[in-house]
Amino acid sequence: MKIERELLRGAGTLAVLKLLERREMYGYELVEELAARTQGVLAMGQSTLYPMLYNLEAKGLIEANWRDAPAGAGGTRERKYYKLTMRGRARLQEDQKQFAALAGALGMLGVIRSSFAGGAGATKGVN
Amino acid sequence: MDARTTDAGSPAGGSVARREGRKAWLKVIRESGLPKELAACVEQVVLRSRLWRAERVDVARELVAHFQDGMTAGASAERLVSEFGNVAAAARLIRRAKKRTRPAWWHAQKWVARGCLAIMAIYACMIVWFVARSPDVKRNFSAELNAPVIAADPAGNAWPVYLTLIEQWPELPAALGTLDKQGAWKLSRIRPGDPRFGAMAEYLKSISTELATIRRAAAMPRLGFVVNRDDREAMELQNRRAYRLNSAATPAALA
Numbered sequence: 392m393k394i395e396r397e398l399l400r401g402a403g404t405l406a407v408l409k410l411l412e413r414r415e416m417y418g419y420e421l422v423e424e425l426a427a428r429t430q431g432v433l434a435m436g437q438s439t440l441y442p443m444l445y446n447l448e449a450k451g452l453i454e455a456n457w458r459d460a461p462a463g464a465g466g467t468r469e470r471k472y473y474k475l476t477m478r479g480r481a482r483l484q485e486d487q488k489q490f491a492a493l494a495g496a497l498g499m500l501g502v503i504r505s506s507f508a509g510g511a512g513a514t515k516g517v518n
Numbered sequence: 519m520d521a522r523t524t525d526a527g528s529p530a531g532g533s534v535a536r537r538e539g540r541k542a543w544l545k546v547i548r549e550s551g552l553p554k555e556l557a558a559c560v561e562q563v564v565l566r567s568r569l570w571r572a573e574r575v576d577v578a579r580e581l582v583a584h585f586q587d588g589m590t591a592g593a594s595a596e597r598l599v600s601e602f603g604n605v606a607a608a609a610r611l612i613r614r615a616k617k618r619t620r621p622a623w624w625h626a627q628k629w630v631a632r633g634c635l636a637i638m639a640i641y642a643c644m645i646v647w648f649v650a651r652s653p654d655v656k657r658n659f660s661a662e663l664n665a666p667v668i669a670a671d672p673a674g675n676a677w678p679v680y681l682t683l684i685e686q687w688p689e690l691p692a693a694l695g696t697l698d699k700q701g702a703w704k705l706s707r708i709r710p711g712d713p714r715f716g717a718m719a720e721y722l723k724s725i726s727t728e729l730a731t732i733r734r735a736a737a738m739p740r741l742g743f744v745v746n747r748d749d750r751e752a753m754e755l756q757n758r759r760a761y762r763l764n765s766a767a768t769p770a771a772l773a
Contacts, residue, residue: 417584418583418587419583419588422601436602436603437602438603438604441580441581441584441612444615446618448619449615460583470587471583
């Protein structure tokens, strides 16, 4: 399913921050993970992903470092790994709350099913 | 020390090193071993991004690593190119995003340059406006100034009295000096103790009638001077005469 760019803008950033919450990842891995874990809904072209990563880096939400790829990943070559900063972690928390509130509100309107939205409880504690 | 390092020390070697530095990102792509279409894709993105040298190298290394990961994962070059998306859009977005990571001094410089350009543009517009347009007089201040003078009784105007006096003013005795550059007498500079002071006292007595006329004119209700901007020569002549009369009458006022 193709998502409108305007809707994807905020969600894409949140998804990338969420993926980096658990561990550091490199560009191709992020693309694959996004596509696989969202069943292709949040699959984004690299032409969108890399500028997004650079923007997040400019805002200090993630940081990047070049490292040798682990053995067996196509010989000795480097990859750029991205990881969440403290600031990025705080931003992720904040964005998650806001999206939960948004989903709750849409659930109350019947735009999305309350099981997805997390019910009215999803909005509790947001404000 | 290798040959390249030695060459870079000389002016010619420096330019070679700079040229090589400029193309460092291209070297990254060419040495990556990527298939032709993928290398071309990376090259196009980096080239169109118009970033700084180090930024280009960074983007080239990352995109090369990305495609190498894709190839390792078993994806075909065609699929990777199609999944990459629009090259021009990617270059534009990457440029915009990379510029945000630049140091604060660069951003400050950019805004200062923009400010200067804006000021220059405003000045250019003003120059065009001033050159292209001609003055549009909406209010005649001379007529407004003259209206009450013309409407008033001419018998109360002092200016005709002054003009008659100016025309008939007796010549200054040679003992009192000459005219200054503006055509006025330097009588006010003659103070008690000056060798010409006696001659000036005699002169003031001799023009007592004229001085009395000046005092009478000064007591009149209005000056009655008509501004005539269309006859600038006549205005200037009147001004010069008035200045001369003033210089002659000042010692009398001081006496």
